[in-house]
Amino acid sequence: MSRFAGLAEAVAAHVGDGDTVAVEGFTHLISFAAGHEIIRQGRRDLTLVRMTPDVVYDQMIGAGCARKLVFSWGGNPGVGSLHRFRDAVENGWPRPLEIDEHSHAGLAERWRAGAAGLPFGVLRGYSGTSLADHTLTIAPIACPFTGEELAAVPALNPDVGIIHAQQADRAGNVMLWGISGVQKECVLSSRRSIVTVEEVVDSFEPRVNGVVLPSWTIDAVCVVPGGAHPSYAHDFSERDNDYYAAWDPISRDRRAFEAWLGGMRDGVAA
Amino acid sequence: MTAANGWTADEMMTVAAARALPDRAVCFVGIGLPSSAANLARRMHAPDAVLIYESGCIGAKPGTLPSSIGDGVLSDTADAVIGVPEIFAYWLQGGRIDVGFLGAAQIDRFANINTTVIGGYQAPKVRLPGAGGAPEIAANCGEVVITLRHGRRSLVEEIDFITSLGHGDGGDHRERLRLRGRGPGTVITDLGVLQPDPETKELTLTSVHPGVEAADVAAETGWDLRVAPDLDVTPPPSDEELSVLRELQG
Structure with a gap:
């Protein structure tokens, strides 16, 4: 049963150093608030999982929270690169970042297998690509009925799945609508879950x-109005496109980023 | 770059890409130029084209261009909004998409696409965003249209990473891999249009945009570019195409 909790309390209770953590959201309903709380609490050595790691993952990677990233597209949507992510991969700053890289179709299938309690998912994908050569979590498999060669990908079952949603009721059930991404799969696949x-x-x-x-299906529900900002919650807020654009110069420059990080930790800005 | 009558090379590229989308086609749309082109097409010659965005929006009809793949304007105007695993499993792998519109950081002469790394994979010189939906779009859509800006660093002899397979090593490579879609049929740049040779699948310059010479295109291409004997000149953007595009872009 879910329990209403403050966000700081929920993150302290459910997110530990070294955990595999997914703060999911396909542009919509991304719990930036939870990502920022993970940074404030100084979590380390996380394996971060997300189909579309965007600005909040750039922030967590730049803050040194992550050891590894499981992902399928890592950019600032509509703007360009995630420069903290690039700095980690290209230069090992602030620490090296191991990557486990997929296509959207493959990672979506990993989520679906995780939610279904299956050991792996299967897709018609990756044929002829270099991803199949470099990513250890992609393996060929023959269909037992037709012999067709397909790709197998292992289930995702993070320690903690975190999403944002529009509403909870007083019993702690959660409802979300609009673009639903892999929100459902994230919660159902994860051993523990937090919903803002x-x-x-x-x-x-x-x-x-x-x-x-x-x-x-949920461990903690935290009431955090605007907790998806600069992402959005359909019928509650609009995507703050200016924030994503303004992130670019901060992300490009280590000093500008560290100044942002100091302000965010002190609660001056988010 | 602005032409004498007031359109830019990027506008020419977008308009040419829009013209490549047939009416009533079901089209998988990426963000950026592909989205501009698909929405322009829907307002011009292809009012019944169906735009599918990978965020799960089927039949989106945005009034202004979205800045991300999951803007509210897409879900508000869609015929259906579904989860992301379904989009890739039931709709894309299910073989329901006619045309995939893809951008690229780099392509080679067989229209293989790199959006992953420049340099080695383990220690890249430039780390790019990665695959997104593209590998399975390139494999499973009936046909693929690629748009990118022309240059010797973007159309290269050899790409460092095959993120999405075009025509592989050429010839019947796709058939040998039993891929369902026909692969890239058109590559549209800011200088012209390239199409694969029917046999070898090597990209051949089939049209130059107004004011561009074949030699200009060859000079900006990283391999020895083949030029079609009956080279066309792309019709310039019409006044209507330009005004609709600019209105869309706000």
Whole structure:
């Protein structure tokens, strides 16, 4: 059963050094608030998982939280590179970053297998690409019925899955809608889960593409209005495109980044 | 670069890419120039083209161009919004997409795409964003249209990493790998249009944009570029194409 908790308390209770952690969200419903709290608490040696590591992962990597990144596209959407991510991969700053790299189709299949409790997922993918040569978590497999060669990818089962959602009810069930990405798979695959929400309501209304995650699939629910900013929560906020653009010069420069990091740790800015 | 009558090379590239999308085609759209081109096409000759964004938005009809693949304007205007695993499994691998629009950091003469690294994989000189949806888009869509800016560092003799397979080593390589889609049929740059030779699959210059000579294109290409004997000149952007594109871009 989920328990309402403050975000700092939930992160302290559920995210440990060395854990595999996914702060998911496909542009939408990304819990920046939780990522920032992980930085404030100084977590180290994390294996970070995300299909589209964007600015919050750039921040966590630059802050030295991560040892490894499992991902399928690492950029600042609509802007360009993630320069903290690049600095870690290209120069080992602030520490080297091991990578486990996939395509979206492959990583989505890893999430689905994780949620299903299967050891691996299977897809028609990676044929003829260099990814198949470099990524150890891609293996050829023959279909037992037709002999067709397909790609197998191992299930993702992080220690902690963290998402943002629009609402919780008073029993701690969670509802999200709009672009749902792999939010459901992230929570169902992970051993523990934290959901930050915009608000608490007495009861949910039916929504287009609404996803309900029952209380008993979640460990902690934290009420953090605006916790997805600069990402967004459909029907609550707009994506703050200016923030993503403004991140670029900060991300490019180690000193500018460290100044940002100091301010964020002190709670001056997020 | 601005031409005498007021359009830029990037606008020419976007307009040429838009013209490559047939009406009623189901199109998998990446962000940036592909998204501009697909939305321009929908307002011009292809009102019934179906735009699919990998964030799970099927049949999106944005009024202004989204700045990310998952902007609210996409889900608000879509016929259906579904989860990301479904988009890649049921729709892309399920063989339901006619045209995939892809960008690229680098391509080689067989239209293989690199968006992963410049230099060695373990210690790259430049780490690029990586694959995203492209490898399976390139493999599974009926046809692929690639857009990129022309230059000797982007159209190169050999790419450092095959993120997405074009025509592999050429010839029947895709058939041997049993890939379902036909692969890249058109590469549109800011200088012209390249298409694979029907037999060898080597990219051949088939059209130059207005004001560009074949020799200019060859000079900006990192391999010995073949030029079609019946080389066309791309019709310049019409006033309507330009005004609609500029309105979209706000």
